[in-house]
Amino acid sequence: MSDRVLASRRVLWDGQLIRGAVTVRGGIITAVEPGPAPLRSLDLGHDVLMAGLVDTHVHINEPGRTDWEGFRSATLAAAAGGITTLVDMPLNTTPVTTSVAALHTKIAATDGQLYVDVAFWGGVVPGNAAELAPMVTAGARGFKAFLCPSGIDDFPPVTEADLREVMPILRGAGVPLLVHAELESELSSVATDGDPRAYATYLHSRPKEMEDRAVALIVTLVRDTGCRAHIVHLSSATALDLVRAAKAEGLPLTAETCPHYLCLRAEEIPDGATGYKCAPPIREDANRDALWAALADGTLDFVVTDHSPCTPALKRLDTGNFADAWGGIASLQLGLRAVWTEAHRRGIGQTILGKWMAVGPAALAGFPDRGNLKVGARADLLRWRPESGGVVESASLLHKHATTPYAGRHLDGEIVDVWLAGDRIVENGAPLGRPRGRALVHPRGARG
Numbered sequence: 001m002s003d004r005v006l007a008s009r010r011v012l013w014d015g016q017l018i019r020g021a022v023t024v025r026g027g028i029i030t031a032v033e034p035g036p037a038p039l040r041s042l043d044l045g046h047d048v049l050m051a052g053l054v055d056t057h058v059h060i061n062e063p064g065r066t067d068w069e070g071f072r073s074a075t076l077a078a079a080a081g082g083i084t085t086l087v088d089m090p091l092n093t094t095p096v097t098t099s100v101a102a103l104h105t106k107i108a109a110t111d112g113q114l115y116v117d118v119a120f121w122g123g124v125v126p127g128n129a130a131e132l133a134p135m136v137t138a139g140a141r142g143f144k145a146f147l148c149p150s151g152i153d154d155f156p157p158v159t160e161a162d163l164r165e166v167m168p169i170l171r172g173a174g175v176p177l178l179v180h181a182e183l184e185s186e187l188s189s190v191a192t193d194g195d196p197r198a199y200a201t202y203l204h205s206r207p208k209e210m211e212d213r214a215v216a217l218i219v220t221l222v223r224d225t226g227c228r229a230h231i232v233h234l235s236s237a238t239a240l241d242l243v244r245a246a247k248a249e250g251l252p253l254t255a256e257t258c259p260h261y262l263c264l265r266a267e268e269i270p271d272g273a274t275g276y277k278c279a280p281p282i283r284e285d286a287n288r289d290a291l292w293a294a295l296a297d298g299t300l301d302f303v304v305t306d307h308s309p310c311t312p313a314l315k316r317l318d319t320g321n322f323a324d325a326w327g328g329i330a331s332l333q334l335g336l337r338a339v340w341t342e343a344h345r346r347g348i349g350q351t352i353l354g355k356w357m358a359v360g361p362a363a364l365a366g367f368p369d370r371g372n373l374k375v376g377a378r379a380d381l382l383r384w385r386p387e388s389g390g391v392v393e394s395a396s397l398l399h400k401h402a403t404t405p406y407a408g409r410h411l412d413g414e415i416v417d418v419w420l421a422g423d424r425i426v427e428n429g430a431p432l433g434r435p436r437g438r439a440l441v442h443p444r445g446a447r448g
Contacts, residue, residue: 004422006381007037012050012354013373022049024379027421032375044383047416050354051373052084052380053336054361057232057256057304059328060118063109064094069309069400072435074332075115077399079431081333082415084116084380085440087365090123090144091155092308098123098155099131100138107139107439114437115425117380119365121178125156129166133173139441141365142176144232147214148184151327160217167227176228176254176364181214181239182206182280199269202322203281211236211280219246219253228252230364233306235261235280237290244299254301254364257291259338260329262303264405272320276405278308279327292346295356302360303339307332312403330404333397337411340386344412350386379422388414398431 007021013032021038023031037043055078061068078086088106090097097103103122110118122132122140132143143166146157158166163177170177194201215231219242222229231243234255246253260278265285269276276282294300308328316325331338336357343353354372362371369377389412394402418426420436 005038005041006044006049007041008044008049008383009046010048011373012048012351015351015355017048017351022373022381024419024422027379027423029373029375029377029379032373047383047385048350049373050382050384051358051371051377052382052418052420053082053357054085054365054367054371055083055304055307055332055335056087056361056365057089057258057306058086058332059089059092059306059308061092061309063105065092067311067400068092071110071113071118072115073398073400074307075113075118075435075437076431077333077397079115079418079426080398080415080429082336082382082384082418083332084382084418084420085119085362085367085370086116087119087121087141090121091150091152096123096125096152096155097121097140098125098128100134103135103138103140107441110439113435114439115431115435116420116437117440118437119440123155124158124162124166124177126158126162129169132166132169136173136175140175142178142230143170144178144180146180147217148180148182148210150180160221163221164225167221167225167229171225171227175366176230178230178232179214179218181218181231181234182210183214183217184210195271196323197272197320199266199271199273199276199322202277203266203283206279206281208236208238208283212239212242215239215242219251222246222251222253223249226252231255233258233261233280234300235283235287235291237283237287237294240290240294240299247299255299256302256304256361257295257300258304258306258329259331259335260306260405261291262288263338263342273405274315274317274320274322274325275403276329277315277322277325277327278306278329296348302364303335303356304361305329305331305335307399309399309401309403312401315403317403330399330401331406332399334392334404334406334411336384336415337389337413338406341389341410341412344386379419381419382415383417385414385416386412388412390414
């Protein structure tokens, strides 16, 4: 971890872009000084220097499904996308991360493979309440639960009774419950007898009411138990008032959304284009506008990718059958550029991106020294050019499979360099050197 001074005419510091210099010693930011570049500094010119991004919603799938994705490929893609810390989700692996033994197995699988730092969510499934507190001790930073089938048989959904049992445990351990908030009911059968290649058929099979009912249940449980809860990948605009009301009440509830809900819209998805399938689904343009407004007013707390890849065969690209295709969007390398492209189009400035894609996610995962360029923080830093851009070419993507709805799209912005604890891990857009990342298993709130 070499000492250095990085200077730029645009340093994102304290929510503002300033001309300044950032001093790094021993992997920590030791000074942020406004003014021109000092002698013997690395002058980044007009490029933006900001904290490295934090992504708390990533499905890496190792061990067990490394043909879908793995730690090496995922963290390479994350680095190339400006992400310096990510948190791995507990499902799509074998074994699923619902026990202390499974968590240890996953941590062992990271050895020698990480290009960025990786932390871990555990999972809540029926019957594993006794594992939760020991998993926190072993390094789990919180727990994910599904209110609907996850698509993985060994990660079944929980009931209200299950959550009433585990939420006091999580409250006592000081960790959040993360919820996939869709409740299947008679509403989920709407229009499922339509053309399975038509995107409208899939969209109508997962109406907003599924999310709304689930969010309402979680609000009630948070009120009753005092457990902190977080709604992942919220896509329903009609659920936003529930989140607003809960926050106004002072309940410990937060919510995220994702680049695909902010940047893509149902009206543009061709029939048979199963690369766009995800759950909850990408909704209409008016719904998208409401999500942007909710980010602006703080109802939605931040943006993370929900990178959820699989093999191309599982996306049913050959048949275009939405009913049979795996649901998930691969975007780990492209999140910042995608969000900035749409934000820029809407007249939203660069300074808010740090809050939405670094500060907020770091707070959820309990990382006080990450996601913010400030004295005393880790020197996880990102240099990028918002004014640049280009068409996404599949050959440039570093996650294991190039299947993504962003392929062929023009996205604004260019990731130039990335530093992890003061060491450069990306130079001129390309990862370099050996894997330098770590598995983060220290207690929540401890310095990493």
